[in-house]
Amino acid sequence: MTTPSALWERARFDWDTSGNRTLASARHLSDTALAVRPGWQTFRAGPVTVAYGGYRAGRSHVLPFLRERARAAGLATGEVREGAPGGRLPDAELVAFGCSARRAAALPTAGAVVAPFRVHLVLPLATAGERRPLVVSRKERQRFARERVSRGWKLEPTDDEADFGYFYRRMHLPTMARRHGEATRSVGPAAARDAILARGVLFFVTEHGERRAGMLCRLDRPGRTLTLRLAGVLDGADEHYRSGIFMAMYILIARWAAEQRLARLDLSGSEPFLSKGILQFKRKLHPHVELPPNHFAAKRLWIGARRDTPAVRDLLAANPVVAMGPSGRFEAVYFHDARRPPRTDLRWEGLNIPSARHVHLDAFLAGLPTGAGAVRPCA
Incomplete structure (x- = not known):
């Protein structure tokens, strides 16, 4: 209810x-x-x-x-x-x-x-009903293929509230605090649970069976769009960024969305400056810049x-x-x-x-x- x-x-x-x-x-x-x-x-x-x-x-x-x-x-x-x-x-x-x-x-x-x-960065996943291949920079593609095998990365979708609580406390909040400090802006736990999880999917990326990174996404079935909303790595630890698991999470979710026959993966928003770090990071996936x-x-x-x-x-x-x-x-x-x-x-x-x-x-x-x-x- x-x-x-x-x-x-x-x-x-x-x-x-x-x-x-x-x-x-x-x-x-x-x-x-x-x-x-x-x-x-x-x-x-x-x-x-x-x-x-x-x-x-x-x-x-x-x-x-x-x-x-x-x-x-x-x-x-x-x-x-x-x-x-x-x-x-x-x-x-x-x-x-x-x-x-x-x-x-x-x-x-x-x-x-x-x-x-x-601006929003959007990955088109299908055109006229046909799936489009995911385009990733060669360096990231090679790294992903290599590390996915050696680290045993796998994608785990869930909509369980207990899983959400773990993600929010152990991944999202520590990552935001560590990477953005006083400039952190996010969605509160109640809104994230009731407005995003209830109408979306939570993904974990596991490494040899252990959850190391997560992403909470909003799913718009009629619009065939998956929008990335909240993200984090376990305890906000830099070692997980160095491992490449953060980029791996984007690639794995994009592949999942394509398998679900979704049309678009919205990588979310950015300030309109090429010096914005997250914009340069997401650029490696070759998204389209669009108005929000x-x-x-x-x-x-x-x-x-x-x-x-x-x-x-x-x-x-x-x-x-x-x-x-x-x-x-x-x-x-x-x-x-x-x-x-x-x-x-x-x-x-x-x-x-x-x-x-x-x-x-x-x-x-x-x-x-x-x-x-x-x-x-x-x-």
């Missing part, structure tokens, strides 16, 4: 993630109304002030990513400060603004690029430089963007100048992005506005 609390968890989860067009549209309109007068959050990264404003989801998605990338660039980051609501761009060297596609198109273009708010199948599809991220400084150039060059033009076409944008070569080691190939563009920072940052240009509320 489904309890009222389980129904509530499912309703709340669907409000956040549903691909139902009516529900996704209602959620987007609600988010837009709440973002009419955004409060800016800012932090110092060495000599640079970075700001985020607009959709509240960016506080848990965009802002932590920007802080992590500033630290990766060797910049000491300060605490996030809450700014007062207002309709003008803040006095910051680098600004990220979450807004609707229409609002993004009306914002200044000098020193700015527009990206999807989030929920309210995030209607959201955009306007990224604008306010001043031309060495640190701003460092951050832009180090973080190529998955940009989106007015036509909806994706492209990988690499910033560079005479001192900063394009970060082509952060590859876009294998993501089904149509093209890449190299943008010289001298041209990109030329003609930046010198005042605090007005920003009207999101619409």
Whole structure:
């Protein structure tokens, strides 16, 4: 029997993630109304002030990513400060603004690029009823074949609540804490159990019969889609990442989904930057970059430089963007100048992005506005 609390968890989860067009549209309109007068959050990264404003989801998605990338660039980051609501761009060297596609198109273009708010990475498993072969980078394919035999990796599907409790406590929570620390964002145990497990599958990957990694997935039978939601390795131990079992789990689940005659495996979402570690990891599976199948599809991220400084150039060059033009076409944008070569080691190939563009920072940052240009509320 489904309890009222389980129904509530499912309703709340669907409000956040549903691909139902009516529900996704209602959620987007609600988010837009709440973002009419955004409060800016800012932090110092060495000599640079970075700001985020607009959709509240960016506080848990965009802002932590920007802080992590500033630290990766060797910049000491300060605490996030809450700014007062207002309709003008803040006095910051680098600004990220979450807004609707229409609002993004009306914002200044000098020193700015527009990206999807989030992207999803999707593996097509079947076309016109025919199964598609799974494409994996040669290095990972060879490693998987070798280690699968030596370590005895096997996939174990389950929907048992006791198994879920073990996965959540021993795998998911320790992995999130170890790899993301204070930037961890996840689904609570009640929602994970009542909204995902109850409508999905939990997978374990065993090594010589012992559970070493797990993935909780949402299964949409009518849409023939399996979506990866929560993951972890036993006790969050680095040894399991070194063994290759995490990639093995993706490959084994993809094969299981294909055997079930599902059409798509949604590898879940990412910030629209090629420097995002999980995006580069999943790129090895040759997924397609798509707009999210929920309210995030209607959201955009306007990224604008306010001043031309060495640190701003460092951050832009180090973080190529998955940009989106007015036509909806994706492209990988690499910033560079005479001192900063394009970060082509952060590859876009294998993501089904149509093209890449190299943008010289001298041209990109030329003609930046010198005042605090007005920003009207999101619409």
